[in-house]
Amino acid sequence: MSASARSARPVPPPATWRSRWTTRQWLRAGVSVALIVLMSLSVLGAVVLNRMTTISNRLVDRSSPALIAAVRLEAALLNQETGIRGYGISGDPVFLQPYQQGLTQQRESDRQLLALVDDPTTREDLRVVRERSRTWQERFASVVAAAPANQPVAVARERSEEGKVAFDGVRQALAVQQRHLQAARDESRADLIAMRSLRNGIFSAISLLILALAVVVSAALRRAVTTPLERLAADARSVAEGDFSHPILSSGPADMRALGQDVEAMRRRMADDLARSEEVRAVLDEQTADLRRSNTELEQFAYVASHDLQEPLRKVTAFCQLLERNYSDRLDDRARKYIEFAVDGALRMQTLINDLLDFSRVGRLHNQHAPVDLQALFAETAKTLSLAITESDADVTCDPLPTVTGDRTQLGMLLHNLLGNAIKFRSPDRPCRVHLAVQRDDGMWRFTFGDNGIGIAPEFADRIFVIFQRLHTRQDYPGNGIGLALCKKIVEFHGGSIALDSGDAEPGTRFVFTLPADPPEPAEPAGEENS
Incomplete structure (x- = not known):
């Protein structure tokens, strides 16, 4: 970006009372308002849900099971009546099996109804059903069932009219009981539907309020946080692309402006470090050139050490050995010792040069x-x-x-x-x-x-x-x-x-x-x- 473009960049407005707030303060205020509204709506929703739960539990745990138990009780009594009528007509003991099963089903259904009904009307209905079924069983069903095989026909014929009247009373009591239980179940369903409508209305209102709150919070965050961050990111991106002279302006809440000032201070330090690194790089380039020259000189030294320096040592060793061999009869023991010292020193010097060459070649030649x-x-x-x-x-x-x-x-x-x-x-x-x-x-x-x-x-x-x-x-x-x-x-x-x-x-x-x-x-x- 050119200098003229940077100079045309709009200067952020001066700080107002709103910009003196930090992002944390903005968030704290927004969250507090949101929590108050949501808590109020949540309390109302909780009341409605509790009422719905109560009605649903009554419907599922009492009304519907009680109606089902009443239907089963009717089926059990009908099985007893069918079995007794068949036994009374044919005298075949096989017809007593439905009667015995009906008695068992009656006791189970009676126990369930006794545990499920809790209002006076349904309790009275259950009492009437139990009393009339007991009358029918005592005066007709148990008498016919107790008669020996091939004899129930006469007993059933004698008491058929009485048994019919007694069982019609049982049917009437069962119908009244089921009608009352059905009415109670319908009433619970109506209450549940009404509370469901109320719940839907409340949660729709909660959704609308949350949506409105989200719009308000989004607009506030964009104005107070997102827009200043976008400006800061654009400035930082310009610096990251290599324009280290680009100034970083700060705006928005207090902490956003503090962040912008810190980034600007970092940019200045980076620019200063870059200038210093350029100087260091120039010095490093000079040292690298010196190192290359030193390596070249080391190569030359290695060549000299392996050839030129060893040649005088070989001559010293050879001529000392010739001196000892050609003039041995003229040399005393001390002279021979001196020659031995010279030859040994030259040989050790040659060995030392070779060892140094091997040491210097590690990682360089091999x-x-x-x-x-x-x-x-x-x-x-x-x-x-x-x-x-x-x-x-x-x-x-x-x-x-x-x-x-x-x-x-x-x-x-x-x-x-x-x-x-x-x-x-x-x-x-x-x-x-x-x-x-x-x-x-x-x-x-x-x-x-x-x-x-x-x-x-x-x-x-x-x-x-x-x-x-x-x-x-x-x-x-x-x-x-x-x-x-x-x-x-x-x-x-x-x-x-x-x-x-x-x-x-x-x-x-x-x-x-x-x-x-x-x-x-x-x-x-x-x-x-x-x-």
Whole structure:
């Protein structure tokens, strides 16, 4: 956005009494009003729902079950009448089964009705039905049922008119009872329908009020919160797109304006940091160029060290050896000793230069990562040191070793230095034994290279990995003190770590180092390497 466009941007109006309110205060006021209205409507709705529940419970739990029980009672009495009439006509005891079943159904229906009816009218109806059914049973049904087979015909004929009159009274009482129960059920249904209409009206009013409240709240939030946030988001978006000089204006409630001021302060800090980062980047570019020049000079130094510096040393060694060989009859023992010192120093200097070259090449010259079969590499290393292994009568073994991803040359130097040190620092009191163990530890291979040699004191655990640090004199053990430092650099270059394991009580030295494991677990080669 150009400067003219930014200058044409409308300036927000000054703060009013409404903008002095924070968003929390606006929300608190709106929620309070909404709660008051909703609580009032909820109380009214609760009253209506309670009344509906009462009517519905009366209809479901009493009126309808009572009417159903009355119908069942009528069916039970009709079954009794049918069974008695059939027994009275035929004398066949089979007709007594419906009569007995009807008695059982009558008792069950009578018990249900007694528990369900609660007003005087229906209780009186139940009393009349029970009294008339008892009269019919005592004066006709029980007498006919008690008559022996083939004899009920005469008894039924004698009392048929009396039985008919008594059962007509039962029918009339049942009809009155059912009519009263049906009327009570209809009344409950009418009350339920009326309360349902009232409930629908109340909840419709609640819905309209909630809708109106939502419209009011939405308009208020848009004016007090949403619109200021949109303006703030638009300004922030301009800054995020790279226009760090774009000012961020604040409007709306007090907390919205405070947020806008904080974002504006952040924009200013970002602009200042960006300016400083540009300066730092320029300095970093200069340092990067210096580093490239240093690396080029290091490459040149490595070339000189591997060729030009070693040539004078070879000449010193060769001419000192010629001097000793051609003029040995003219030199005394002291002169021969001096020549030996010169040759030894030149040779050590040459070895030191080669070791330094190997140390500097880790991660720089040898950096060809590929799958490396450590089992085969360990066998090659043991074969390279076979003369030293034979002379020391060492027993060199290893677990089945995995295949890892790394630089084969560097990993070979790692195994060569560890195995060479184990043979060099063997104990004169016991046969030399060297073993390389391995186990999987999450995403790493954990190797333990152990021997039973002279060991290393725990206080020297960190010192041994520092370049040129020696724990013994060259007269006792030859070397330049660079082997373990080289091992540490190789392991760390491959993403692992190496340390001295000083917690084992067994004699000797144990180095523990780790290497990353490939995602698919490699197949373990069988067998053991012995030399």
